[in-house]
Structure formats: C-alpha cells, structure tokens
Amino acid sequence: MRGPALDEDLLAGVRDVSPLLLGVAPFALVAGIATVDAGLGLAEAVGMSVIVFAGASQLAALELLGENAPLAVVVGTAVVINLRMLMYSASIAPHFAEYGRRLRAGLAYLLTDQAYALSVAEFDENPDRSRWRYYLGAAASLWIVWQVGTVAGVVLGAGVPDAWGLTFAVPLVFLALLVPAMKDRPTTVAGGAGGAVAVVAAVLPLNLGLLVGALCGIAAGLVTEVTAS
Numbered sequence: 001m002r003g004p005a006l007d008e009d010l011l012a013g014v015r016d017v018s019p020l021l022l023g024v025a026p027f028a029l030v031a032g033i034a035t036v037d038a039g040l041g042l043a044e045a046v047g048m049s050v051i052v053f054a055g056a057s058q059l060a061a062l063e064l065l066g067e068n069a070p071l072a073v074v075v076g077t078a079v080v081i082n083l084r085m086l087m088y089s090a091s092i093a094p095h096f097a098e099y100g101r102r103l104r105a106g107l108a109y110l111l112t113d114q115a116y117a118l119s120v121a122e123f124d125e126n127p128d129r130s131r132w133r134y135y136l137g138a139a140a141s142l143w144i145v146w147q148v149g150t151v152a153g154v155v156l157g158a159g160v161p162d163a164w165g166l167t168f169a170v171p172l173v174f175l176a177l178l179v180p181a182m183k184d185r186p187t188t189v190a191g192g193a194g195g196a197v198a199v200v201a202a203v204l205p206l207n208l209g210l211l212v213g214a215l216c217g218i219a220a221g222l223v224t225e226v227t228a229s
Helices: 002-037 042-051 055-066 071-081 084-096 101-109 113-125 131-159 166-181 185-203 205-228
Strands: none
Touching: 002 042, 002 055, 002 113, 002 131, 042 055, 042 131, 055 071, 071 205, 084 101, 084 113, 084 131, 084 205, 101 131, 113 131, 185 205
C-alpha cells in the first residue's frame, strides 16, 4: 500500500515542476552559450554544470572568466551569489530532519530556488506527503533539464540569434515562483521589499545586491508579521 503512495509523491513533484521547466530550459541554453563565449569546451561546460549546478552563479562566473578575471574573484563571486542557499537549506532542513545524513546530502546537492519554493509550499499544504520523494521529483527534473539544456547550448553555440530573447525566460521563472508565494501581508511585503532593494543594490560589486535584497526582504517580512500580531 505504501509503495504506490510514494510513487505518487515522486510523480507529483515532477508534475508540479513541469511548467517551470519551460523557463529553465532557455536559461540552461543561455548558460551553455555563455560557456562557449568564455572559451570553454563541452567537457568544461558539463563539468561546471554538474559540479556547480547554479544558474546565476554559473553565468556570473563565465562572464568573469571571459574577462580573464583572477580565479579568486570568480570563485568568490559564485560563492556570494549562492549564499542564499544557506537560507534555503536552513528553512527546509526541519522537513528532512528524520532522514539519514547521506540522503540529506544528496537532497542538498539538488537544492535550487525552484525546488525549494515548490517543496516548502507543498509541505505546508500537504503534510502527509513523502517529503524526500516529492522534493526529488521536482529537483531531479530540474537537474536533468539543466544538464541537457547546457549541452544543447554548447553544441548550438552562438548560432542562437539574440532575437529569440532567451534571457527573458529567466525572470519569468522566478516570477512564477514569487507570485503564488505572496499569500498574505508579511510575504507580500517581504517580496516587494526584497525585490526593490535588490534592484537598487544591483550596482554593488560581486552581485551582492541579490543577497542584500534577500536579507532586507526577510527583515521586512518579519517586522510586518511581528507588528501585525
């Protein structure tokens, strides 16, 4: 009886993430093209996507590599951009606390913005879900599409015309995650404040504007929730 239920949870994760894959695929294609522009080959592109598996930091790192920036700057920039994963992991960790260390390590590797947002929302609405199966269904689907899209971008290279506007798909993916999550006043204030601060702080070096915006959004949401209670 339990096996089919677990399979349903896995498939539910795949189903729920499927609409977002339409935006992730062009994002991955752009990352692959950026790899070619930076002078890297297929092996380096695949290695970077498999090891790093983080779209925003990959694009930033590739841009810096193309400008012959020092390796320390490239790595530091990628780390700073991915600092938001600390917040994600701390938030989702209680849902995985009952699982073994090896399983949690594997789930942590697959952590992305999309997998986090979908899973946390689903766990709150359906506490009876097999949490790791649902998360795996969503996160592994994202991983597969990202790897395939990156390889496609490398193979196609600069042959993809700018008129296709592939980079426009990136903000659309995050908007699709953000809007459903703004369910009440604190989350709406957090989203609005975080986005506004991130735009203003975009001039900061090392893409620190993203982290500053996230921290300000969290603070604004907490203040709103405390004052309303």
